Amino acid sequence: MKLQHHLGGLDGLSGPIDFEKRVFVEDWERRIFGIHAAMMGLSDSLREALPDYDLDAVPSAFADTWTWADLRKGAEAMNPFAYFQYRYYEKWLGGITGYLVQQGYVDEAALAEATDRYRAEPAAALPDRDEGVIDEQVLRYLREGDSPRRGPAAPVFAVGDRVLVGDPPAGEHTRLPGYLRGCPGTVERVCEGSYAYFCSTGADGLGEPVAVYVVRFEPTDVWGPTAEPNAGPLFAELYQTYLAPRPTPSQEAAR
Amino acid sequence: MTAQFGYPEDREQRSAAQVRALEALLIEKGVIGSGTVDKVLGYFESEMTPVNGQKIVARAWTDPAFAQLLATDTPAAVAELDLPLGMAGAEGEHLAAVLNEPGVHNLVICTLCSCFPWPVLGLPPYWYKDPVFRARAAREPRAVLGELGVPLDPDTEVRVWDASGHSRWFVVPERPAGTDGMSEAELAALVTTESMIGVGLADAPTPA
Numbered sequence: 001m002k003l004q005h006h007l008g009g010l011d012g013l014s015g016p017i018d019f020e021k022r023v024f025v026e027d028w029e030r031r032i033f034g035i036h037a038a039m040m041g042l043s044d045s046l047r048e049a050l051p052d053y054d055l056d057a058v059p060s061a062f063a064d065t066w067t068w069a070d071l072r073k074g075a076e077a078m079n080p081f082a083y084f085q086y087r088y089y090e091k092w093l094g095g096i097t098g099y100l101v102q103q104g105y106v107d108e109a110a111l112a113e114a115t116d117r118y119r120a121e122p123a124a125a126l127p128d129r130d131e132g133v134i135d136e137q138v139l140r141y142l143r144e145g146d147s148p149r150r151g152p153a154a155p156v157f158a159v160g161d162r163v164l165v166g167d168p169p170a171g172e173h174t175r176l177p178g179y180l181r182g183c184p185g186t187v188e189r190v191c192e193g194s195y196a197y198f199c200s201t202g203a204d205g206l207g208e209p210v211a212v213y214v215v216r217f218e219p220t221d222v223w224g225p226t227a228e229p230n231a232g233p234l235f236a237e238l239y240q241t242y243l244a245p246r247p248t249p250s251q252e253a254a255r
Numbered sequence: 256m257t258a259q260f261g262y263p264e265d266r267e268q269r270s271a272a273q274v275r276a277l278e279a280l281l282i283e284k285g286v287i288g289s290g291t292v293d294k295v296l297g298y299f300e301s302e303m304t305p306v307n308g309q310k311i312v313a314r315a316w317t318d319p320a321f322a323q324l325l326a327t328d329t330p331a332a333v334a335e336l337d338l339p340l341g342m343a344g345a346e347g348e349h350l351a352a353v354l355n356e357p358g359v360h361n362l363v364i365c366t367l368c369s370c371f372p373w374p375v376l377g378l379p380p381y382w383y384k385d386p387v388f389r390a391r392a393a394r395e396p397r398a399v400l401g402e403l404g405v406p407l408d409p410d411t412e413v414r415v416w417d418a419s420g421h422s423r424w425f426v427v428p429e430r431p432a433g434t435d436g437m438s439e440a441e442l443a444a445l446v447t448t449e450s451m452i453g454v455g456l457a458d459a460p461t462p463a
Contacts, residue, residue, distance in 0.1 A: 007386055008366030008393035008417065017388045019403060020381035021449070028271035031278055033378070034292030040345070042286070061285035072368055085260055088369070088384045093270055097277060106280045114276035119268060126279050131288025138291055142298055143341035147348040148421050175419050177366050179393060195421050212420050219394075228395045232412040237420025 003080035005170055006178030009223060029089035036096060039066040041141030042134065045198065051144040058137045064103050067146075069198035071095060073173045150209035153194035155240065157213060161187045162246040165215075165238065171202045176242050183222050184246055188235060189214035195239070205241035212239055299378055302339040308375040308425060308451045309443035310336060315354070316430040316442055325352045325427065333375075347374035351422040353414070355453075360411050361426045362400065362453035364392045365418040372423035376448055383452065393417065403454045426453040433460050 003010070024030050045065040046053045074095025075083065086094070100106040118124055157163060167181045168174075175197070191212040200207035215238050219231035247255070263269060281287050311333060315322040325332040329350045333342050341347070350372055353361040365371070366389050371379040382388055392399045396413045407413065416424045428450040434442060437460065449455030 005367070007390050008364075010390040013387045013390045015387060017391065017399065017402060018382060018385050020385070023378045023380055025381060026267050026271070028267070028274045030296055031274045031292055034295040035274070035278060035281065035287070037295045037345070038287050038291045059285070060287065062287075068368075075368070081260070084386060085262075088381065090270060093274055093277075097273065100277070100281070105284055105286055106277065110280060111273070111276055114279055115269075115272045118275040118279070119272035122268075122271065122275070124275075126275070126289050127282045129282050129285075129289050131285075131291065134288045135291050135294045138287075139294060139298060141345060142295070142303075143344040145344040145346070145348040147343075149349070175367065177393075177417055177419055179366070191420075191422075214422075223394055226394070228397055230409065231395075231397065232414050234393065234415040234417065236417040237422050239420065 001178070002076055002170065004076045004078070004083055005174055005176075008177050009179040011226075024089070025087070026089075032089055032093045032096060036066075036071065036092060037142065038134075038138045039096070040068070040146075041138035043067055046141065046146060049146045050149070051140075051146075053137065053141065053144075055137070058133055059131065060134050060137075062105070065199075066099070067198040069173060070099065074098065076173055148195045148197060148209075149193045150196050151194055153191075153209075153211035155190050155211035155213070157187045157190065157211075157240070157243065157245070159187050159190060162248060163187060163213075163215060163243045164246040166205075166242050166244055168205050168242070169203045171204050173199070173201050174204045175201075175206060175239065176204070177236060179222060180217065180236055180238075183217055185215040185217045185221070187213050188216040191237070197239075206239055210240040212237060213243065214238075215243070298341075299373070303341065303374050304377045305375075305446075305448045305451070306443075307338050307342065308372075308448070309446040310338065310439070311352075311375065312427050312446045312451065312457075313439040313443040315352075315427050316434075317439055322354065322427070326354050339374075342374045345373060346370070346423055347372060349421045349423060350375060351424045352427050353416060353424055354427040355429045357429070358408075358411055359414065360400070360405070360407060360453065361414045361416065362392060362396050363416045363418060363424045363426060364389060366390075366393050367419060370418035370423060372425045375423075375425050376451055380448065382454070400454065403449075405455060425451050427451070428453075428455075428457040431457050431459050 042060045042062045043066045101108050165180045165183045194209035195212045196209045197206035217234045219227035282289050329352045369384045396415050445458040450457045
């Protein structure tokens with residue numbers, strides 16, 4: 001069980017919320033965001049994307065997959081104390097650096113040397129190597145995206161159906177909020193089409209295109225006696241692989 | 256515990272130098288060019304900003320047919336407006352609006368990460384990514400909204416949307432009182448980012 005999968009509803013965080021409205025609180029955070037977005041726009045996985053990206057025409061040395069799933073895996077792999085300790089973009093910086101070193105795009109010793117150099121001279125220029133075609137691909141990705149929508153779906157549930165959220169073994173990555181595991185809900189909406197995920201999540205069950213549902217949960221079913229008085233419904237968008245049918249009250253009574 | 260949560264005094268300088276070094280090495284390696292990161296940032300600074308969301312909300316306030324379409328087929332409604340190219344791009348592939356109405360207040364959260372409708376609202380502000388907000392808003396949304404200064408009638412139903420799938424939800428707040436006859440541009444100026452995620456209401460008009 002990972003804290004990162006069970007953050008929703010976690011008890012004991014009753015302190016005030018830091019209502020910081022800025023997107024970046026340090027200037028350096030902007031750069032790691034930009035690196036992440038660029039890597040997503042150059043990811044080898046875009047060869048399977050719905051827009052017809054021509055990655056062969058892009059002269060980038062990046063030849064691996066970098067998607068949201070990879071960034072999220074990094075955050076989910078953290079020591080939970082460290083997850084709370086570090087600010088949002090500090091986690092990104094750690095995760096992206098680790099990935100680039102592991103994949104061999106960045107040499108650890110060279111990174112340490114360059115870090116020392118920029119530490120001593122923060123205003124030192126970046127290497128001057130303009131790559132217009134790379135920039136165009138990254139901007140094209142930002143404008144056209146990477147929809148997970150695939151072909152038609154064969155949904156097994158319909159609006160109003162009673163469902164029970166499963167409790168699959170959580171591996172390195174999941175899209176099932178921990179607080180919903182085992183909870184009864186009701187299908188509010190059946191999304192049109194089927195939806196793939198960036199990668200296989202193994203026994204967790206994502207990857208291949210499946211139907212997706214917006215499921216309605218009643219707070220008392222989720223939180224029991226600790227539900228907030230007068231709380232309204234909670235909705236989550238869940239992949240079919242996370243859901244099982246739930247008997248109706250009359251079916252339950254007949255058992 | 257002090258070691259676990261200790262920070263070096265030069266925490267920010269270290270990160271700043273590391274990200275600069277990372278960018279430099281990626282340019283040398285030919286992964287990105289020297290202008291790539293600036294181009295990405297420029298895109299979000301100039302085109303994908305909350306101004307797009309403000310225009311969508313203002314149109315929904317003045318055009319009931321548009322509001323209806325926005326509720327049932329958000330991408331189709333958004334495509335009707337004269338907005339920058341890319342509204343269905345990264346993190347806007349599956350936009351989904353939820354509309355506040357008398358007695359109903361919507362709140363969008365992401366308990367697993369930080370899913371956010373970039374083309375409509377720009378990049379997420381820090382509070383949205385705050386673990387304390389994400390933990391508490393799921394279970395005690397009324398208390399959280401009260402702390403953040405959102406006046407809620409006890410009878411108002413609070414609906415929470417946890418962005419765990421492909422949809423990127425945003426909230427259409429209610430049109431404030433005293434705005435009859437205002438132009439779409441004037442109305443758009445009342446729409447805050449916070450109101451479009453549900454931790455605020457649209458601003459009241461300034462008395463003339």
